[in-house]
Amino acid sequence: MFGKLLKHELRHTARYHFSIILVSVIATIFMGVSLVMESEALMSMAMLPLILVAAAVIIVSLVSIIKNFYETIFSRQGYLTMTLPVKGSQLLISKVLISFFWIIVSYIAAFLPFVFVLIHLKKQLDADNMTDQLVQEITSYLPSTGSIVLIVIFFVVTSLISILSYVSYVYFSVTIANTRLLNKHPKLFGGLIFLGVSILTDKISDFTLNIAPLSFAIGEEKAFFTFKDVWELEGVIINTFDVNSYIIEAVVAVVLLLATGYFIENKINIK
Amino acid sequence: MADIITVASLKKSYGNHVVLDNINIKIPQGSVVGLLGPNGCGKTTLLKILAGLIKDYEGTVKINNDPIGVETKEIVAFLPDASYLPGWMKPTDAIEYFADFYKDFDKAKALEMVNGFNLNPKQKIKTMSKGQQEKLCLILVLCRKAKLYILDEPLGGLDPSSRAAVLDMIMNNYAKDSSVLISTHLINDVERIFDRVLMIKGGQLLVNSHVNELKKHGKSVQEVFLEVFPYVW
Numbered sequence: 001m002f003g004k005l006l007k008h009e010l011r012h013t014a015r016y017h018f019s020i021i022l023v024s025v026i027a028t029i030f031m032g033v034s035l036v037m038e039s040e041a042l043m044s045m046a047m048l049p050l051i052l053v054a055a056a057v058i059i060v061s062l063v064s065i066i067k068n069f070y071e072t073i074f075s076r077q078g079y080l081t082m083t084l085p086v087k088g089s090q091l092l093i094s095k096v097l098i099s100f101f102w103i104i105v106s107y108i109a110a111f112l113p114f115v116f117v118l119i120h121l122k123k124q125l126d127a128d129n130m131t132d133q134l135v136q137e138i139t140s141y142l143p144s145t146g147s148i149v150l151i152v153i154f155f156v157v158t159s160l161i162s163i164l165s166y167v168s169y170v171y172f173s174v175t176i177a178n179t180r181l182l183n184k185h186p187k188l189f190g191g192l193i194f195l196g197v198s199i200l201t202d203k204i205s206d207f208t209l210n211i212a213p214l215s216f217a218i219g220e221e222k223a224f225f226t227f228k229d230v231w232e233l234e235g236v237i238i239n240t241f242d243v244n245s246y247i248i249e250a251v252v253a254v255v256l257l258l259a260t261g262y263f264i265e266n267k268i269n270i271k
Numbered sequence: 272m273a274d275i276i277t278v279a280s281l282k283k284s285y286g287n288h289v290v291l292d293n294i295n296i297k298i299p300q301g302s303v304v305g306l307l308g309p310n311g312c313g314k315t316t317l318l319k320i321l322a323g324l325i326k327d328y329e330g331t332v333k334i335n336n337d338p339i340g341v342e343t344k345e346i347v348a349f350l351p352d353a354s355y356l357p358g359w360m361k362p363t364d365a366i367e368y369f370a371d372f373y374k375d376f377d378k379a380k381a382l383e384m385v386n387g388f389n390l391n392p393k394q395k396i397k398t399m400s401k402g403q404q405e406k407l408c409l410i411l412v413l414c415r416k417a418k419l420y421i422l423d424e425p426l427g428g429l430d431p432s433s434r435a436a437v438l439d440m441i442m443n444n445y446a447k448d449s450s451v452l453i454s455t456h457l458i459n460d461v462e463r464i465f466d467r468v469l470m471i472k473g474g475q476l477l478v479n480s481h482v483n484e485l486k487k488h489g490k491s492v493q494e495v496f497l498e499v500f501p502y503v504w
Contacts, residue, residue: 001372004371004372007371008368008371012357015359071357076351076353076354076355077355077356077357078324078355079324079349079351079355080355080356080357080368082323082324083322083323083324083344083347083349084344084372085341085342085344085345085372085373086341086372087341180285180286180327265326266326266327267326267327268326269319269324269325269326269327270319270324270325
């Protein structure tokens with residue numbers, strides 16, 4: 001049954017995302033053509049729309065997740081969704097996974113056109129015999145291969161946490177805003193709850209930072225996790241990232257999803 | 272015979288407004304039951320509780336001896352009082368959706384009925400008329416071999432000639448060993464099909480009787496209804 005939920009959720013949400021992703025693909029083709037034709041004017045013309053399309057793809061994707069969740073659970077369509085013989089938790093998990101999928105797809109779609117720009121730049125550098133020099137320059141700032149793998153894993157995991165965090169904030173805010181107490185002004189209360197949860201998460205992160213400030217440091221030699229402050233670290237440190245906020249975000253996201261599941265299962269009345 | 276619906280001490284309020292107050296109902300399997308009452312008397316609230324769409328109530332509600340949940344949703348076919356299908360869907364999409372989620376759904380029968388009622392299986396639901404959408408919703412419900420059909424005002428938006436056709440559609444297509452609970456205020460049209468009637472007013476159950484009991488005194492259901500609710504017309 002869970003597979004069927006995923007199938008229909010994907011099918012239902014595809015129509016929101018398909019058109020905007022199509023625009024992105026057209027922009028990519030336009031950029032590709034301008035590069036093949038080696039038209040500097042065409043490429044300059046394409047850059048601004050490309051940036052706008054990239055922003056639009058991501059914004060539309062994020063807004064669609066809110067719209068789809070509200071429509072399928074709390075509007076008339078809720079009669080269809082909420083009478084299905086499935087557990088509320090299965091319904092919620094299927095929605096989370098598909099939202100995850102679309103956010104990742106929209107990010108790829110948004111950045112796809114810029115890949116062509118990079119390819120073009122590489123071609124120009126190749127022509128000027130500068131590629132090797134540039135690669136050397138960049139790699140000189142990076143630590144060993146093992147550390148690069150760790151850096152990649154760190155950025156992938158934190159990106160996934162950020163997506164999970166956004167989805168859980170949205171689902172929780174929309175759900176609470178549609179309880180009987182607040183459902184006269186669901187948009188207003190939904191926005192306020194989203195803001196409130198974000199501020200609260202930040203405050204908890206700040207609090208934990210004072211107790212045990214875990215950081216991820218990228219140094220010239222290696223990348224590593226540390227509880228030390230940046231000025232206490234040995235060697236050249238390129239950058240540090242606050243890990244506490246990601247851990248708190250992940251914990252808050254899980255708590256919010258559990259709470260959302262509870263409310264959907266026990267407290268929400270379909271109008 | 273075992274009861275398909277058991278409701279005990281059911282109470283549901285919206286704030287200070289009590290919609291259902293101490294409702295007790297037992298409906299035996301295989302009955303066709305009319306849930307009657309004026310607008311706003313709590314009929315839809317009771318049906319939504321049975322369908323699992325309203326959860327914060329007091330009392331006990333069971334279907335086939337199970338509390339409302341996944342098990343009851345598997346055996347209940349619910350028709351709300353207005354179309355609820357997403358506008359982008361076509362009848363074929365809706366049929367596939369029901370076939371995927373309900374083991375008791377008869378896909379071939381649904382396709383046959385869609386053609387029989389002159390609905391275009393490839394037309395988007397948002398471009399269909401209200402009547403066409405209601406017919407499609409009814410087809411989807413009746414093509415399930417459910418143990419309990421809950422129909423909320425199935426005749427509400429229809430003209431008198433269509434009402435008879437839809438009633439025939441309901442009576443000819445529901446699984447015969449099943450039970451049907453129909454809410455309506457158009458008693459004249461439907462009283463011929465009821466075995467039992469429930470009459471609700473102001474959140475309270477005033478009548479819960481077999482039709483034969485009511486007719487003992489030579490009165491129709493409509494006449495009894497007018498006696499129970501003298502000021503609602």
